[in-house]
Amino acid sequence: MQNLIKELISQNYLKTPKIIEAFLKIKREDFTPEDFKKDAHLNIPLPIGHNQTISQPLTVAFMLELLQPKEGEKILDIGSGSGWTAVLLAYITGKKGRVCAVERIPELKEMGEKNASKYNFIKNGRIKFFCLDGSKGLPDEAPFDKIHVAAAAAQIPTALKDQLKIGGRLIMPVGDSSQELILLEKIGENQYKEKHYPGFVFVPLIKENK
Template sequence: MDRVPREEFVPEDVRPDAYYDTPLPIGHNQTISAPSMVAIMCQALDIREGNKVLEIGTGLGYHAAVMAVLAGASGVVYTVERIPELADMARSVLSRLGFDNVKVFLRDGTEGLPDFAPYDRISVAAAAPDVPQPLVDQLKDPGRLVIPVGRYFQQLMLVEKKGGQIITTDKGGVAFVPLLGKYGFKGY
């Protein structure tokens, strides 16, 4: 994580707070996750050199950049954002910082990104009512998916696909913005 300058992924007015271990506002009622949460999610995913990773909830691209470092030059991170302004800003920052192995897409993240599936790892940076089936379907076997689940009381869930089986492990309580879309929350 020390190879990704977090201050580059937050608005100017919160840059002095970039290295506090707390979520920070990035506009459009969205946040950048606390560094410790990014680390917890990356550790649960166990991203390896050469992995193909899907991220849902790009924000300004910080978590995608961290995962890109873990996936290495032979890996790739596809990241999906639903808010056009955030997607554009993320593309700009990631490009400026040389994260050429991160590809940003504007679409409903609850549907995943089937064009490039299957994925070795999937990371979701917003809380869903349940694990969206399209994401499970797009996960490679073996593969790992990490997602916060719940409306008010959320649990970080690790979903592993192994030998055709789905194994779900509760990694503890979390607080994320809601995942909106066809397979997410509606009406927020």
């Protein structure tokens, strides 16, 4: 994984010292199913069951660099899956930060908790996992400094925009077969600035059937 991290730095995908440090300290293989641990150092998405994946390291690096998580922030991570990105975020935000990780599939929520517990981040309250419909966000814990969404939808759900602090950032893939990452910045009440980054593919955001 160290070689891959060096490559991501040389290609300018990883730039921020604290994000680089998190990639070095939080081992991707700790979040990868046994059958795929040997591939954890590769720059590819890997299956974690239930038709879901642990994201490609390049994509995670790109999204975190755009999101710019800071120490002490409260962050919502939607589509937490294996828990890797949630733990990276918890490392970056530090002892005074808090990460709320939302996963719709119960077995993956449990997997994320188990993986995160390897770093004691659940025990010390730096991460809490929820099994909920991510498209509705987490109103009881809002507002958030940053929101990271690792599953695609046709548009950014209004609930997520509402739960973002003014000055906060949200990163999310939007679209069906052809997707782009949208970086949204909340610049005022119901006022947003967007930047678009094409060329990504994510699993869909799962909603409750109601």
